[in-house]
Amino acid sequence: MKHFDEAATRAPLGFERLVPALRTAFAGQAQVPPRHVHGIETAAQDGSSDNVNDVIKGTVLIMPAWSDAGFLGIKTINIFPGNSARGLPGLHATYVLYDARTGVPLALMDGNEITARRTAAASALGASFLARRGARRLLVLGTGRIARMLPAAHASVRPIDEVRVWNHRPEGAEALAAQWRAEGWNAQAATNLEAAVRQADIVSCATLATAPLVRGGWLAPGSHLDLIGSFTPAMREADAHCFAGARTFVDTDEALQKSGDLLDAMAAGTLRAQDVQGTLASLCRAENGTGRANDSERTVFKAVGSALEDLTAATLVWQSRDNP
Incomplete structure (x- = not known):
């Protein structure tokens, strides 16, 4: 072997x-x-x-x-x-x-x-269908192994030229931003999460949070919310309002049973299971068109990971x- x-x-x-x-x-x-x-x-x-x-x-x-x-x-x-x-x-x-x-x-x-590379790649694959073609401002929540790879992953599908990073430990965000700058990225640590979310074209969450970090009222029209950190019913990165009025896609149907973010939204009535627009498989097979319908709508991609x-x-x- x-x-x-x-x-x-x-x-x-x-x-x-x-x-x-x-x-x-x-x-x-x-x-x-x-x-x-x-x-x-x-x-x-x-x-x-x-x-x-x-x-x-x-x-x-x-x-x-x-x-x-x-x-x-x-x-x-x-x-x-x-x-x-x-x-x-x-x-x-x-x-x-x-x-x-x-x-x-x-x-x-x-x-x-x-795990880290396929998760970041799946995040970028989702964004290739759901983020605006001109999306260039990326906000990353988290500083772990997966979070560190997200600028490179998303830059492979969108013209990312501005990166911000937020972490519950500010010193961790500062350190990662400095690392990215050394690699050639235009990167800064974000201290005000709400302001950073409001300014971002793509908000990508790669944390192990058990309480919501992103609020729906902060998300700008036309933005894309990428939730790839939580993978159990006890974990969540976004509040229920993030799904209200947004076109929501998942990596696999398993997300509807495993994601605390989706379960909370369904319990609150801001999302119904039948309102989920599709999966990565249906997007890749062009079963749901191209994913994003126009530049002004908000999109959400929720992933819990797949052995595929x-x-x-x-x-x-x-x-x-x-x-x-």
């Missing part, structure tokens, strides 16, 4: 290659069973807490997918939001690629890199093994 470390996993997954690959994958056919979700609770017995009765909580996702191309992939992803207090990433993942015809393991890949995206990325990595 071949091993692809972080650098080897990253190398073939440039967004100019990955975004079109996802578009082709969503337009095609693959088997993607529902993910397995397990809550984890362990006692804090490692000195991380002064209270021996404290419990550390996490979530484990197991995400399989396979296709007629002959590949089977299974991702295991562990999410521990409390890791930020330990100076650790909140997400750790591994990906194993198999021969779908024999079950023989082919490769172990860096699941963190696959992981399999697509892993396939690119595997196919590049002899021809990087």
Whole structure:
């Protein structure tokens, strides 16, 4: 079994290659069973807490997918939001690629890199249908691994030339903005979230928030709201008013059961399940036209992630093994 470390996993997954690959994958056919979700609770017995009765909580996702191309992939992803207090990433993942015809393991890949890159690429794929063609001002909420990739991902589909970043820890936003400037981006940290949302063409949320960050009244006409951080009913990044009067799309139908953002909006009556306009698959197959109807409407894209995206990325990595 071949091993692809972080650098080897990253190398073939440039967004100019990955975004079109996802578009082709969503337009095609693959088997993607529902993910397995397990809550984890362990006692804090490692000195991380002064209270021996404290419990550390996490979530484990197991995400399989396979296709007629002959590949089977299974991702295991562990999410521990409390890791930020330990100076650790909140997400750790591994990906194993198999021969779908024999079950023989082919490769172990860096699941963190696959997850971050396919999530940012799916965000950009959604924006390629739903953001205005001239959208150039991007606001990113969050400073994690996925958030860091969003300017490059969105710039592969839209003429992004101004980037702002907001984080609940201002020093984190300042540090990421400085990193982006060093990479050549026109980037600044945003201290006033409301003002930054009002000025943005695309608002992309990549956080592990459990309470709404973006308010519907802040979103400008013609803006595109991209929600890619939350993936359970307990997580949410946008309030229910963000969906009122907006054309809403999801990555997969599973989002209607898994997204706290959508569940809140449906409970509040600002969104009905039947009002969701389509999925990435229907957009990529041109079943719902081009997505955005005009430059003045607001659009929302809600993603909870799909194992099809992981399999697509892993396939690119595997196919590049002899021809990087």
